[in-house]
Amino acid sequence: MALGREHELHTRRRGRNLGLGLTLLAFVAVVFGLTLAKIGNGGGVQAFDHAPRPELVPESEK
Amino acid sequence: MTDATSSLSSPQTGEAGFGDYVALLKPRVMTLVVFTAFVGLVVAPGQMHPMVAFTAILFIALGGGASGALNMWWDADIDRVMRRTRSRPIPSGKVREDEALAVGLALSGISVVMLGLAANPFAGLFLAFTIFFYVVIYTMWLKRWTPQNIVIGGAAGAFPPMIGWAAATGGIAVESVLMFALIFMWTPPHFWALALFMKSDYKDAGVPMLTVTHGRPATRRHILVYTVLLVPVALGLALTSIGGPVYLATALVMNAAFVKGAIGIARRTEAQAEADSYKVEKSFFRLSLYYLFAHFGALLVDASLVRAGWEVF
Numbered sequence: 418m419a420l421g422r423e424h425e426l427h428t429r430r431r432g433r434n435l436g437l438g439l440t441l442l443a444f445v446a447v448v449f450g451l452t453l454a455k456i457g458n459g460g461g462v463q464a465f466d467h468a469p470r471p472e473l474v475p476e477s478e479k
Numbered sequence: 480m481t482d483a484t485s486s487l488s489s490p491q492t493g494e495a496g497f498g499d500y501v502a503l504l505k506p507r508v509m510t511l512v513v514f515t516a517f518v519g520l521v522v523a524p525g526q527m528h529p530m531v532a533f534t535a536i537l538f539i540a541l542g543g544g545a546s547g548a549l550n551m552w553w554d555a556d557i558d559r560v561m562r563r564t565r566s567r568p569i570p571s572g573k574v575r576e577d578e579a580l581a582v583g584l585a586l587s588g589i590s591v592v593m594l595g596l597a598a599n600p601f602a603g604l605f606l607a608f609t610i611f612f613y614v615v616i617y618t619m620w621l622k623r624w625t626p627q628n629i630v631i632g633g634a635a636g637a638f639p640p641m642i643g644w645a646a647a648t649g650g651i652a653v654e655s656v657l658m659f660a661l662i663f664m665w666t667p668p669h670f671w672a673l674a675l676f677m678k679s680d681y682k683d684a685g686v687p688m689l690t691v692t693h694g695r696p697a698t699r700r701h702i703l704v705y706t707v708l709l710v711p712v713a714l715g716l717a718l719t720s721i722g723g724p725v726y727l728a729t730a731l732v733m734n735a736a737f738v739k740g741a742i743g744i745a746r747r748t749e750a751q752a753e754a755d756s757y758k759v760e761k762s763f764f765r766l767s768l769y770y771l772f773a774h775f776g777a778l779l780v781d782a783s784l785v786r787a788g789w790e791v792f
Contacts, residue, residue: 432497451530454528
């Protein structure tokens with residue numbers, strides 16, 4: 418069954434894909450953790466975008 | 480690229496394992512970057528959320544790794560010649576040059592943006608400047624042009640504690656500049672000691688190391704001069720707000736040992752060095768590693784003592 422045998426290259430490729438997958442998962446976890454930390458610290462959770470945000474305008478400028 | 484079009488001088492498969500990409504990031508150099516950046520961040524005034532601090536260190540390390548990949552991409556030709564670097568991912572044919580470039584550029588962008596978002600924009604810009612300095616100023620320009628390559632290029636390796644400090648405070652202070660100066664002044668004796676016992680490597684690769692351009696006796700004298708100049712920088716740090724009794728004691732002991740080692744190197748002739756297979760040079764190189772880790776470790780201990788309420792000075 419020579420055709421069915423796994424080449425060393427396949428093992429390496431699987432290892433690379435697994436490594437990349439885990440790295441991406443770790444990146445997502447870091448961004449998620451960072452978001453929680455920033456919100457927990459009382460950092461701004463909204464900013465100006467295309468919608469008006471009157472609550473973000475300082476009292477003196479209203 | 481298919482196998483048929485790949486270079487004959489370097490058999491490139493384009494099927495690297497994950498570990499080969501990790502090796503592109505120079506993990507051993509990264510430990511120094513992580514450690515010094517971590518110390519810079521911890522000794523800085525103010526409090527930082529642990530997750531923010533962790534993220535900042537992670538992306539400073541990734542930025543350091545990215546510049547390592549870009550360095551390997553540019554230096555692939557000389558890495559093939561030097562014994563010390565022949566087994567790196569590109570010269571060994573495991574990773575293609577264009578892959579290394581892509582990995583380096585992508586990780587540079589990610590690390591700069593993420594550090595800027597996690598800590599502050601100044602820290603992100605500082606990291607971008609450090610990557611630029613290491614890759615363009617050192618690797619592309621100075622390394623192959625002047626024997627002062629590692630003196631000026633050493634600045635790139637000296638920036639991490641300043642970036643760590645900038646991540647915590649958003650700025651620069653005399654303490655962070657002195658931490659930079661400590662690594663900056665330490666780099667030449669460290670690398671010249673390596674160049675003394677890595678005999679023909681740099682010559683074969685055409686890299687104008689001091690040993691090649693000015694000879695080995697001159698390199699020995701340079702090691703001594705830079706080691707002596709390092710002493711006031713190391714002791715000066717003890718007088719700043721981040722210095723403490725542990726740091727002062729460490730600096731006194733380590734600098735005495737380092738100067739003694741440098742005098743030993745300066746006094747030796749090439750015949751003596753060859754007779755004992757560069758024993759003194761190798762032990763000085765090892766000592767230089769302990770020297771740096773001891774100084775930054777001591778700063779960390781002093782900072783921990785202060786945080787624990789054991790303020791001595």
